Amino acid sequence: MVSRVKIRELSDVTGVTVATLKYYLREGLLHGGAATAVNQADYDESHVRRVRLVRALLQLGRLSIADAQLVLAAVDDDSIAIHDAFAVAQDAMVPARDRSGPQYAAALDEVVAFVRRHRLQVRPDAHVLEMLADAVVTMDDLGFSDALGTPRLASFDGLLEMALPIAEFEVASTRDDITRAEQMEYTVIGTITFEVAYAALRRMALEHASAIRFGSRRKPRRTD
Amino acid sequence: MVSRVKIRELSDVTGVTVATLKYYLREGLLHGGAATAVNQADYDESHVRRVRLVRALLQLGRLSIADAQLVLAAVDDDSIAIHDAFAVAQDAMVPARDRSGPQYAAALDEVVAFVRRHRLQVRPDAHVLEMLADAVVTMDDLGFSDALGTPRLASFDGLLEMALPIAEFEVASTRDDITRAEQMEYTVIGTITFEVAYAALRRMALEHASAIRFGSRRKPRRTD
Numbered sequence: 001m002v003s004r005v006k007i008r009e010l011s012d013v014t015g016v017t018v019a020t021l022k023y024y025l026r027e028g029l030l031h032g033g034a035a036t037a038v039n040q041a042d043y044d045e046s047h048v049r050r051v052r053l054v055r056a057l058l059q060l061g062r063l064s065i066a067d068a069q070l071v072l073a074a075v076d077d078d079s080i081a082i083h084d085a086f087a088v089a090q091d092a093m094v095p096a097r098d099r100s101g102p103q104y105a106a107a108l109d110e111v112v113a114f115v116r117r118h119r120l121q122v123r124p125d126a127h128v129l130e131m132l133a134d135a136v137v138t139m140d141d142l143g144f145s146d147a148l149g150t151p152r153l154a155s156f157d158g159l160l161e162m163a164l165p166i167a168e169f170e171v172a173s174t175r176d177d178i179t180r181a182e183q184m185e186y187t188v189i190g191t192i193t194f195e196v197a198y199a200a201l202r203r204m205a206l207e208h209a210s211a212i213r214f215g216s217r218r219k220p221r222r223t224d
Numbered sequence: 225m226v227s228r229v230k231i232r233e234l235s236d237v238t239g240v241t242v243a244t245l246k247y248y249l250r251e252g253l254l255h256g257g258a259a260t261a262v263n264q265a266d267y268d269e270s271h272v273r274r275v276r277l278v279r280a281l282l283q284l285g286r287l288s289i290a291d292a293q294l295v296l297a298a299v300d301d302d303s304i305a306i307h308d309a310f311a312v313a314q315d316a317m318v319p320a321r322d323r324s325g326p327q328y329a330a331a332l333d334e335v336v337a338f339v340r341r342h343r344l345q346v347r348p349d350a351h352v353l354e355m356l357a358d359a360v361v362t363m364d365d366l367g368f369s370d371a372l373g374t375p376r377l378a379s380f381d382g383l384l385e386m387a388l389p390i391a392e393f394e395v396a397s398t399r400d401d402i403t404r405a406e407q408m409e410y411t412v413i414g415t416i417t418f419e420v421a422y423a424a425l426r427r428m429a430l431e432h433a434s435a436i437r438f439g440s441r442r443k444p445r446r447t448d
Contacts, residue, residue, distance in 0.1 A: 168436075200359065
């Protein structure tokens with residue numbers, strides 16, 4: 001537990017340089033410490049935690065500063081109901097990009113139909129729909145769907161069926177004995193960390209499957 | 225099908241600006257067209273396809289220029305066996321970052337033990353191990369594992385069990401009647417697009433589960 005330390009020690013504890021901490025302060029990503037003198041302030045456990053959250057958003061989640069500010073505002077604003085704050089945070093976690101053109105519009109229609117068919121309680125204007133449409137456009141561009149020899153929507157059905165019980169378990173595991181801000185933090189961190197973790201596990205599975213099909217076909221090493 | 229077009233038309237077909245195409249050419253991400261006069265060249269279907277692949281790497285995959293160059297070199301170099309090329313591409317798809325310090329080393333040890341325990345044929349120095357360790361460090365930093373009330377490794381076991389059959393199916397679906405370069409392209413695009421697609425589907429599942437737990441509990445709209 002950290003109580004009332006200088007910025008130098010906050011840097012030591014979090015592994016984030018003093019220059020970067022000052023940048024976080026200037027950008028409003030980190031709340032100020034308790035002023036003790038001109039240009040002197042004390043920081044506490046809340047700052048340690050926030051620095052780690054900011055780092056997770058920027059590095060692991062690769063959010064822009066502007067999007068990280070949106071997420072943190074939703075975490076901090078007690079007047080926003082938790083489910084609405086969740087929506088703000090989810091939207092900010094989808095990178096902005098040019099999504100004009102008929103090809104993108106068709107992909108988005110396909111995604112909207114998918115959401116309806118599964119009767120998902122997802123906002124019709126949720127940015128995550130655009131994220132899935134991005135993937136669909138790229139699959140179409142490169143003829144990937146055909147190559148896989150299976151209808152794309154069938155594989156999306158299968159992936160969603162896997163994701164739903166995990167999401168339900170994850171949301172159900174949210175503890176009730178923590179503050180709203182902590183609940184929001186967990187939601188954001190859970191979204192980002194499990195996304196990276198699952199992507200990594202899937203890539204490991206791909207390398208394993210590729211080794212078996214294209215590699216030297218050596219036996220896996222025994223681990224005893 | 226596009227045959228022998230000017231850069232202006234290549235831009236129209238792909239939706240990538242001429243300035244960006246010239247940038248791709250300068251960076252070696254796109255091979256030159258057939259020269260027809262000073263500062264004039266013709267482009268063909270191979271250029272259309274490559275532009276789309278580059279855009280997928282940079283935008284959807286969010287790779288750096290340097291990492292995209294590595295991936296494309298592995299796609300293009302016929303002298304690299306396909307499984308080795310796959311490894312180069314996979315490594316380039318993991319973002320570089322500072323991974324010093326004892327906390328990270330401990331997380332990496334945990335990941336290596338996980339790979340051994342599952343007897344995965346994943347290279348011991350594969351960058352994807354670092355990617356999973358990144359997620360583990362952030363989970364530890366923010367006390368996420370405890371909050372979820374379930375051991376982290378147990379959830380990783382479950383996620384890997386889901387990923388393995390999908391990866392096997394995906395790798396098994398790689399057609400034999402296409403060129404090595406095409407096989408590599410599919411591998412790279414498959415990794416990126418399905419990763420984004422699955423992440424989007426998981427986020428939809430989270431929003432759905434959150435709506436049921438924290439939202440207005442309205443019935444999903446009927447779709448008939």
